Amino acid sequence: MTIPLSAYLIVAAVLFGIGIYTVVAQRSAVMVLMGVEVLLNAIGLNLIAFWRYVHPQDYSGQIFTILIVTVGAIEMAVGLAIMMLLYRNRQTQQVDDYQELKG
């Protein structure tokens, strides 16, 4: 039984939804970052699925995915570093407590 393209897209869409929910609803900065990561991977899954079913002879889809993974790793490192510094300064990691720029 071959798995159709739509199955991958549905999984990716579900992942994306979970990601958006995490980013929007979670109060912990670390969880927000994890949500961002889920979002990135949902997009990666989409890309791979489309590459496999639409243009399997063209490797640019794979390359793009590798780029996304790399960017994700770097984003995680930088984001966590910022979180660490913020935590050291404030002893808290709740995003709602960072409100200095509130209008």
Next chain:
Amino acid sequence: MTALLLAVPLAPLVASLLIALWGKHSGWLNVLGVGLSLLALLLIGSASPALSGPWFKSGAFQLTAGLALDGLSKVLVYLVAGMGLLISVYAVGYMRGEKSQPKFFATFSFFIGAMLTLVLSDSFALLFAAWEGVGLASYLLIGFHYTEAKARQAALRAFLMTRVGDVGLLLGWLLALNLTRTSDIATFLTQVNTLPATLLAALFLIGAVGKSAQLPLTAWLPDAMAGPTPVSALLHSATMVAAGVYLLLRLSPLFAAAPAVLLAVAIVGGLTALFSAFVATAQTDLKRVLAWSTVSQLGEMFFVYGLGGPFAAAFHLGVHALFKSTLFLSAGAVQHAADTLDMRRLGGLWRMMPLSALTFALAGLTLAGLPPFGAFWSEEAMLGTAVQNGWLVGAFMLLLIFLAGVYISRAGVATFWPRGENAQAHEVGTLMAWPGLILAVAALFGGLLGEALRGLLPFTLSPEVTLSWRISAISASALGLAWGGVRAVRLGASPALGDWPRALGTVLEGLTLGTARGTWALSLGLQWVEGGLNSGARFTAHGAMGGSRGVQRAESGFDTSGRVVADFALSGANLTARAEKSGFAEGANKLANGLGTLGEQLRGLETGKIYLYTLILFGWVLIMALAAVLWR
């Protein structure tokens, strides 16, 4: 095999590094380093490995660096490593209780390593580097007791005096490099006939004169006595001063092609030998007697080399190294035992220190050149070369032999003969007594060295001497010994040939200083040249300044015309300003106020809630996507 060859100079150098880093058991580490070097030599045996590679290339010039163990270097390497080992053992005893031993032994090891590199190197570049290394090490070692002003001065003097000679060597090999495009010595020697041999040989001679303390650069060597005695023993025998003679021997094809320079070598050597032998008869410090004797013996080597007897020079270099280091070792023992080297206060030491006395006697008899002892054979070889050049030259040689007998027997008798009251003196430890005795016995059999050298050296042998010359040599030496001995027994340490040689010493000193002054004057001359260049530069600068003044004047002309333009522009600007103040300012104020109110109202959007921002972002993206779909 090449690894063994590399080990020969590297073992002491690595030991030096280890001593400097570790700082414990430094004396024995030094012995180990030199011992390994000697062991590597013994393992190489009769083979003659070579190892060479390009060091760096610059344009058409190729500078090589490599080691080669041929006959000549083999003789020297065995000498340096063997005597280095014995003197190192002696130094362990001598330096016991001294402060900053690691410093001493690190430098000592480096000294030996640099000398081994010097005699093994097959390229001028490496030879020069090692040559300077030897100079540096000797500077550090002579100045080891740096808290004493005398030692500091002696070290500085030795360094600077030899530096005068080094300039000659540097110029020589750079010229050779320029002409042959390679720093390889063997290649250079094959091309000697196509080169300006006289100039090159003269330059190299200056280098050798500096290193071997020949006239006029003599005075640093007796001063170098300020260093610890093991240093003197090493410096005066196989390392440092031997480097000059070695350079002559190594480049003998070059010197053979330059007869005028060869004659100069003979004259310099002969004069040095004669004068310093006289000076040695009048010194009262035991070590200074030995130092002047070294200068004299080196002079003899230069002399016979100049007369066309490189074999005799090499032979005597080896034998001299053996007996002279022996003499220094027992002088060091005397210093340890009696706390002084002033022969006027010494005397009667043989009962207290029989081993050292025996050592000194054996080495002294060797120096004098009595028949069964080593130097008899080498001096006979030298005499053979001398006689070949006429009976007058032979007689001169006999005079030198006589003088050597005089000064050494005077020194020995004044130090060890039963007279005086040095009851508190005592025999030195095993470590200090035995190396000297071993060396003395080696010097005793130094005649056998000649047999070994015969196979190793590429030089033709010295001619045999006739029986009458041989008898004259023996009697000259015996007469000298007797004269010196009798004078010393009767008059103690007073000069053996009257007081005038001491004045000669002052003259020699003055000569050295004169050379230094000459060099100084030369450098002052250079300063003068520089001054000339300076004033030229100043002249140019003046010219430039005048030019710039003209430019300035032109500029001030431009200035006036510029001011007119500027006035015009200013009045225009004033008009504009007035217009702005009345018209535009009002409008701008109103605009700013309006923007401010708008901003106040927009502030409410910045809630500080991240989820709201995120939702707005995604909502915006969603709207844009929907719009894009619907638009199509």
